[in-house]
Amino acid sequence: MNAPRKNSVNPKHNAPGEAIADELRPGQSVELLKELHILTREGKLNQDSRRKLKQVYHLYQFIEKLLVELTQSGAPVTLADHGAGKSYLGFIIHDLFFNAGDASRQGRIYGIETRQELVEKSQQLARRLGFANMSFLNITSAESAQVQAMPGHIDVVTALHACDTATDDAIAFGLAKRARHMVLVPCCQAEVAASLRQNKALSLSRTPLAELWRHPLHTREIGSQLTNVLRCLYLEAHGYQVTVTELVGWEHSLKNELIIARHTGQKKRSAAERLQSLLGEFGLESMLGVRFQLP
Numbered sequence: 001m002n003a004p005r006k007n008s009v010n011p012k013h014n015a016p017g018e019a020i021a022d023e024l025r026p027g028q029s030v031e032l033l034k035e036l037h038i039l040t041r042e043g044k045l046n047q048d049s050r051r052k053l054k055q056v057y058h059l060y061q062f063i064e065k066l067l068v069e070l071t072q073s074g075a076p077v078t079l080a081d082h083g084a085g086k087s088y089l090g091f092i093i094h095d096l097f098f099n100a101g102d103a104s105r106q107g108r109i110y111g112i113e114t115r116q117e118l119v120e121k122s123q124q125l126a127r128r129l130g131f132a133n134m135s136f137l138n139i140t141s142a143e144s145a146q147v148q149a150m151p152g153h154i155d156v157v158t159a160l161h162a163c164d165t166a167t168d169d170a171i172a173f174g175l176a177k178r179a180r181h182m183v184l185v186p187c188c189q190a191e192v193a194a195s196l197r198q199n200k201a202l203s204l205s206r207t208p209l210a211e212l213w214r215h216p217l218h219t220r221e222i223g224s225q226l227t228n229v230l231r232c233l234y235l236e237a238h239g240y241q242v243t244v245t246e247l248v249g250w251e252h253s254l255k256n257e258l259i260i261a262r263h264t265g266q267k268k269r270s271a272a273e274r275l276q277s278l279l280g281e282f283g284l285e286s287m288l289g290v291r292f293q294l295p
Helices: 030-035 047-071 088-098 116-129 166-176 191-198 200-206 208-213 216-237 269-281
Strands: 077-082 107-113 134-138 156-163 181-187 240-246 257-263
Touching (some): 030 116, 047 156, 077 088, 088 107, 107 116, 166 181, 166 216, 181 216, 191 200, 191 208, 200 208, 208 216
Parallel strands (some): 156 181
Antiparallel strands (some): 181 257
16 A cells, blocks of 8 residues: 655544545645645635535546546556646646556646646646646647647547637547547537527527527527537547536536547547538538538
């Protein structure tokens, strides 16, 4: 059995952990959680941090299963986290999985983020904690597939609340990098809603279905729902098996939809046809070939 890491939580022996042992994973770095401002300097959790931690832990449970499966091949695993922000997810994956003292768990995490100050802070934190197998790139998700700093193949693509079309860019990245798995929690799906709003008058004259998005609130809701449905069909058309579930309870986050895609190589022509039909039904044909490039 591996000895507890320095500055890690041990339910029996770590003094700060006595108050939070039920909240944190055994062996988890207290120093990391303090640096991420999930724990206070006194080692305590506030209500906001508890919600954020629960959300990241729940997502990690899904990702951990995929990483365990991938490491069985013996090859190092690569993971790209899009819209990384402060890299909560990337750091916690590294700490709980790659930094857990298991020699078979080799890999590298790439954090992709457009805000330079967050990238620099993440780089500094990784150096300070000795997390050598983490890289942070100050680029957009759309640019990430083309840069030399990224390898030609990525095993796992994650995007936790990557805003609006950044989720679509993460999907495009995953397709370009032949990702084995994609784990997506979409956020702020505004692009389709904007197109529905722009074509509303024409749609109302053409089909009674347009009543579903006549009112502004419904436009936003239908746009969000439709965006994710189209994404799922797009992934299936490109050879992925897709599962849709909820990330955590609605009391923790309104942006709660979790899309998990596993590459099977079986491209579904029926999914491509349904995607095209939906785009036509909602007056979104202009997105075909631009946002959705079918095989």
